[in-house]
Amino acid sequence: MRLTPEQQDEVAAQRGEARPTRRATVPALEEILYEPLPVLDHGFIRVIDYMGEDAAIVQAARVSYGRGTRRVSEDQGLINYLMRHRHTTPFEMCEIKYHVKLPIFVARQWIRHRTANVNEYSARYSILDNEFYVPAPEHLAAQATTNRQGREEVLEGAAAQRVLDLLRRDAERAYAGYAELLNEDATGTPIDPALPGLARELARINLTLGFYTQWYWKTDLHNLMHFLSLRADPHAQYEIRAYAEAMLATLARWVPMTHAAFLEYRMNAALMSAKGLAVVRRLLAGETVMLPPRVARADGGARAAGAVTEPMLRRLPSRRHRRRVRFRASRESRPPHHLIILVGYRHEPNFGHSLGRQAQALHRLPCVLRDAPKSALSMRDRGVSSF
Numbered sequence: 447m448r449l450t451p452e453q454q455d456e457v458a459a460q461r462g463e464a465r466p467t468r469r470a471t472v473p474a475l476e477e478i479l480y481e482p483l484p485v486l487d488h489g490f491i492r493v494i495d496y497m498g499e500d501a502a503i504v505q506a507a508r509v510s511y512g513r514g515t516r517r518v519s520e521d522q523g524l525i526n527y528l529m530r531h532r533h534t535t536p537f538e539m540c541e542i543k544y545h546v547k548l549p550i551f552v553a554r555q556w557i558r559h560r561t562a563n564v565n566e567y568s569a570r571y572s573i574l575d576n577e578f579y580v581p582a583p584e585h586l587a588a589q590a591t592t593n594r595q596g597r598e599e600v601l602e603g604a605a606a607q608r609v610l611d612l613l614r615r616d617a618e619r620a621y622a623g624y625a626e627l628l629n630e631d632a633t634g635t636p637i638d639p640a641l642p643g644l645a646r647e648l649a650r651i652n653l654t655l656g657f658y659t660q661w662y663w664k665t666d667l668h669n670l671m672h673f674l675s676l677r678a679d680p681h682a683q684y685e686i687r688a689y690a691e692a693m694l695a696t697l698a699r700w701v702p703m704t705h706a707a708f709l710e711y712r713m714n715a716a717l718m719s720a721k722g723l724a725v726v727r728r729l730l731a732g733e734t735v736m737l738p739p740r741v742a743r744a745d746g747g748a749r750a751a752g753a754v755t756e757p758m759l760r761r762l763p764s765r766r767h768r769r770r771v772r773f774r775a776s777r778e779s780r781p782p783h784h785l786i787i788l789v790g791y792r793h794e795p796n797f798g799h800s801l802g803r804q805a806q807a808l809h810r811l812p813c814v815l816r817d818a819p820k821s822a823l824s825m826r827d828r829g830v831s832s833f
């Protein structure tokens with residue numbers, strides 16, 4: 447449950463009130479002020495308050511006496527300029543305050559952003575709701591093999607059901623234990639009047655990271671964009687990204703010009719290394735640029751290139767060997783340009799050759815097969831050795 451009927455009444459009452467003000471307001475943001483915007487299964491974000499708008503950025507940049515606004519195109523041009531040149535302080539003139547309901551594991555990532563003011567729901571003072579996050583089936587994915595901070599294929603059928611059942615069962619058991627320690631049922635009535643309830647600050651310690659917490663989170667526009675650039679990015683974990691994307695939509699309502707500049711110069715832009723830039727310059731000048739060959743380990747590289755399949759791995763003599771090959775494979779996420787295969791598989795001498803042939807056939811990769819010198823094979827590596 448996101449909001450109780452009483453909480454919904456409170457929100458409606460607040461939304462029903464309007465106060466005359468000389469301060470700048472933004473009609474598109476006023477429309478959703480206080481309203482919970484759903485995120486994940488039980489979470490939400492609500493905009494509680496804000497200060498400033500696009501014109502306030504322009505006003506601050508020009509240090510003007512009036513509103514500072516000229517023509518819309520000029521204002522957009524100035525905001526673009528500020529964003530492009532990382533002239534950030536005018537964006538700090540705007541502030542926004544959110545009320546967020548989020549799973550504890552998301553809160554742990556979120557709280558790393560230090561440039562905000564936070565006040566969290568106190569589970570020392572109040573009782574946490576019986577609400578925990580269970581991923582939607584389409585987000586229930588297996589551990590990525592190429593990125594240790596990521597997910598890969600979506601689980602299906604019995605495998606997915608097993609995970610969902612386990613998550614629910616553990617969370618329900620944890621909450622039942624919490625209620626028992628507090629010695630209170632959902633209505634606040636003692637479960638066993640003869641027993642004292644444990645202090646709330648202690649009763650909570652067995653709850654899992656999937657339980658929901660809440661906070662008020664206030665930050666300025668510059669730091670909000672920094673947060674969004676990291677957390678609305680595809681590299682961020684899906685769950686925090688879901689919040690960042692909802693906040694990005696509030697940014698579009700609040701400061702549409704800044705939002706457009708942010709997408710153009712930050713979110714959808716790319717930072718290039720000096721070497722990368724030099725290559726682009728040479729390409730633009732019409733040169734053909736040969737990139738230095740990326741030489742990959744035979745096992746990892748070949749697997750990243752799609753050449754090492756699970757059936758091939760199963761042919762390796764032990765679990766330790768399979769683990770080592772998988773581990774190396776996980777460190778090679780890009781297909782290599784060249785493969786150098788050291789053939790040193792004591793138990794499976796043809797394995798290296800067959801890897802090479804398959805990689806070659808699949809990807810037409812230049813491929814060199816070499817016998818492993820004895821020195822390359824330490825005792826530990828004798829089973830599987832390659833580079």
Ligand SMILES: Cc1cc2nc3c(=O)[nH]c(=O)nc-3n(C[C@H](O)[C@H](O)[C@H](O)COP(=O)(O)OP(=O)(O)OC[C@H]3O[C@@H](n4cnc5c(N)ncnc54)[C@H](O)[C@@H]3O)c2cc1C
Binds near residue numbers: 562677681683
């Ligand atoms: C995809 C991803 C993976 C991550 N993985 C991990 C992980 O494995 N382990 C982990 O611990 N964290 C991890 N983080 C968290 C990350 O390292 C940062 O702590 C987090 O993103 C907050 O960034 P920030 O410090 O820039 O933000 P903020 O705290 O909001 O700071 C904003 C900016 O203010 C400045 N600033 C703030 N405080 C200071 C200070 N004390 N000193 C100097 N400058 C300061 C910095 O310029 C900073 O960039 C990950 C983050 C992302 C997005």
